Structure formats: structure tokens, C-alpha cells
Amino acid sequence: MTPEMVMGLAYQGMRVTLLLAGPLLITALVTGLLVSLFQAATQINEMTLSFIPKILGVFLVLVLAGPWLLKLITGFTRELFMNIPTLVS
Template sequence: MMQHEQTIELGQQALITTLTLVAPILIVAILVGLLIGVVQAMTQVQDQTLSYIPKLICILIALCYSLPWMFEQLSSFTGNIFQSIPTIISGG
């Protein structure tokens, strides 16, 4: 019974870690897309290809700044999983 609860907790931690890691990049992409959409609406330029290059550049910049933090979070999560393996296997 305890193994199921620990497995579910590990799954929840994995999902939370994944969402935490992806959030900065998604927020940047959404904000840049929104800003470009507003500019396109104000200038009445409706070309879909105009949003790709600025969004790509901003995402790459956000990745450059957030990758060290992402690696730290991911290595911490991986270390926690490796530390909890004996507890899960022993059932307690």
C-alpha cells in the first residue's frame, strides 16, 4: 500500500518539476506572442510569419538565462529520486 502512495507522490513531483521547468519559456513565448499580436493589430499588418523570428529569438534568450537554473532543478529532482529508491524498494 505504501509503495503506491510513494509512486503517486513521485509522479506528482515529476509533473510539478516539469511544469516548473517549462514555465519560464512558456511565459516568454506567450508574452512575446501577445505583444506582437497587439502591434500587428495596431498597425493592421496580419502577416503570420512576423511573429516567428522575434518569438524564437526571445525564447533562445530566455533559455540561455534559465538553463543553469533548469539544470540545478533537474539535478536536485534526480538526486531526490535516487535517494528515495531504496525506500520505495523496501516498501517503507
Template sequence: MTSQFVLTMGRDALTMLLMIAMPVLGVVMAVGLLVSIFQAVTQIHEATLAFVPKLIAAVVVFAIAGPWMISSLVDFLRRTIEAIPSVVG
């Protein structure tokens, strides 16, 4: 196992992590921004008003993009596990 292989695997893992997390993080950040603007305009400072819409948005994104996320992770893990014999031997 060379250091180049380890760095490549680490880079691929971080890329996969970002690719999987980005849809959920993007939507939750956008909903949080909209709720914050709404709270600033109406001067309503309720903690649940900030939390519940973000939670609902995250659940919706997981429901829509969940199958893609799981299939991407399974493909990455399959490639990683199949590469073990070539690395060890």
C-alpha cells in the same frame, strides 16, 4: 512501494515540470501577445513576424534561466534515484 509514494512522486514530477516550463512559456506568451497587438494595430499579417520574436525570446530565456533549469532537474533526478533503494528494499 505504496500508492501514496507513487502519487507523491507523480505530484513532485508534475510540479517540477511546471516550475521548469513556466519561465519559457510565460515569456513566449507575452511576446506573442505583444506581436499580435502590433499586427492588429498595423494590419501586417506576416507569419514570420509572429514566429521569429517568440523564437528569439525563448532562446534568451533558455540562456538566462538554463543553468537554473538544469540544476533543478539534476537535483530532482538525484533525489529520485537516491530514493530507489528505500522503495525497493
């Protein structure tokens, strides 16, 4: 296993991780920002108000993007397992 192969696997792993976590994190960030703006405009200082919209937003993204996310992680895992013989030798 060459250093280039290790770096390639690390790059692919980080890329897949970012693609898996990105939509969920961006949704939580945007939802939290919108709820914070609403709280600032209405002067509601309830700390727990942002949790329910964030949970619903992330759940909605999981429902909508779930098949794509599952296809992405299974494709990466399948490719990794198929390349085990070339990685070992």
C-alpha cells in the same frame, strides 16, 4: 511502495515539469501577444512575423534561467536515484 509514495512522486514530477516548462511557455505567450498587438495596430497580416521574436525570447530565457533549470532537473533526478532503495522495498 505505497500509494502515497506513488502520488508523492507523481506530484513532484508534475511540479518539476511545470517549473521547467513554465518560464519558456510564458515567454512565448507574452511575446506572441505583444507581436499580435503590434500586428493589429499596424495592420500587418504576416503569419510568420511572430516566430523570430518568440525564438529569440525563449532563447534569452534559456540563457538567463538555464543554470536554475539545470539545477532543478539534476536535483530532482539525483533525489529520485538516491531514493531507489526505499522505493523498491
